[in-house]
Amino acid sequence: MSVHYAQTVVLLRAPFLVDRYGNTTSVRDWANATRTTVRRVAVQPDASTEDEGDRPVVVSGWRLITRRGVDVDLAPGDRVVALGRLLDVDGDVARWTLSGRHHHTEVRLKEVSG
Template sequence: MSVHYTQTVVIVRAPFVVDRYGNETTVRDWARATRTTVRRVSVQPDVSTEDTGDRPVVVTGWRLTTRRGVDVDLQPGDRVVALGRLLDVDGDVARWTVSGRHHHTEARLKEVIG
């Protein structure tokens, strides 16, 4: 086993809020979120930025990578608990293929403070 895939994360997925007319909205109901534990992944630092305008903001980037041949049920809009932090999935989840077969999955994650 590689030392790079030794971390455990929790994927947090919230359903969409349904309005009083029964229509699904774009707002997530985090109080009813499901939690799925995923083992043997790698979460490493990625690009970070700071803004010192009227309200100081730090956006810290992380990259989640699975082992070769492994996919995870992760979607844009999900959150990931990793390294003691609650991170948002940033954009689409990349599912890499080689010779027509799934090779590995990567996702950019971000934490916004401020």
């Protein structure tokens, strides 16, 4: 096994809340999120930014990468617990193909502090 794929993460997917009229909202119910453990992935630092406006904010970027041939069930709006951090999926999930076959998956993640 490669040391590059030595981390274990937990994928979180929360259902959408329903309002008092029975309509699905765009707000997630994180208290009832499903949790899926995924082993043997790589989580690496990615670009980060800082803003010192009215409130100092740091956005730390991370990248989750799977082994060759492995996919993960992640979508925009999901979260990942990795390296002791709660990270949001940032944008679309990239599923790389080679010769028409799934090669690996890469997911950009972000943590906002401040």
